[in-house]
Amino acid sequence: MAEARQTVERPLSPHLSIYKPLINMVMSILHRLTGAALYFGTLLLAAWLIATAMGEVPFTYVNALFAHPVGQLVLFGYSWALVHHMLGGIRHLIWDTGRGLQIWQVNALCWLTILCSISLTVALWAVGLALRGQL
């Protein structure tokens, strides 16, 4: 395929560093970042499943990794990324129908995404830990 080749020095259009961060732009970047994080995070799921299938010793080992404070932090981050990407994805699906595209609606949906993703993730962990009497 043809590759873009710069032959003439042309002025560049203003890029990222010029713009004030707007909420829709930040949410767009976060959707991509969480998508990419989830991509690599599937390794966590694969490790958990294959360790369980392999037997009690690998299972206990992987479980200990997940239970370690660093492991818990990774799992917390993964769960937030999943919840955030899911809510952001639902926002995209709404936009795909042509709805919610007025500027104020776009901004409201974006704020809703980040506020709900943080509170939902914290609530999930709080309930989970409380049920196990660790909170």
Added chain:
Amino acid sequence: MAYRTPLARVRGLGSARAGAEHFWRQRLTAVANIFLASFLIWLVATLAGADYATVKGTLAKPQIAIPLLLLVVSGLVHMRLGMQVIIEDYVHSEGHKIAALMLSSFFTFAVGLVCVFAVLKLSFGA
């Protein structure tokens, strides 16, 4: 080739004409993922801290194993399409782009096979 204009060289190459299919599959799997990922969150939350026998027994149940397999398939199809877009956005040299796309496919199939093998082994095996 050397005498052809840049326009003539790209004419006809066009798009691969798979854009609509790509878009549609990404949306289809996105909708499926809403339900399947919610299921995974519930599953992991209920199994956190459980002993080996419980986890093994739970994952072997058809009503758990089947949605789990659906999640693996839908999630991986979705993430491979998503990573393809990211790669095409940022990797501009043709060789690097093709290498990155191949690597991404290998990664996806490897993760998928490990997950599916594990779930099936838990369901049918030892």
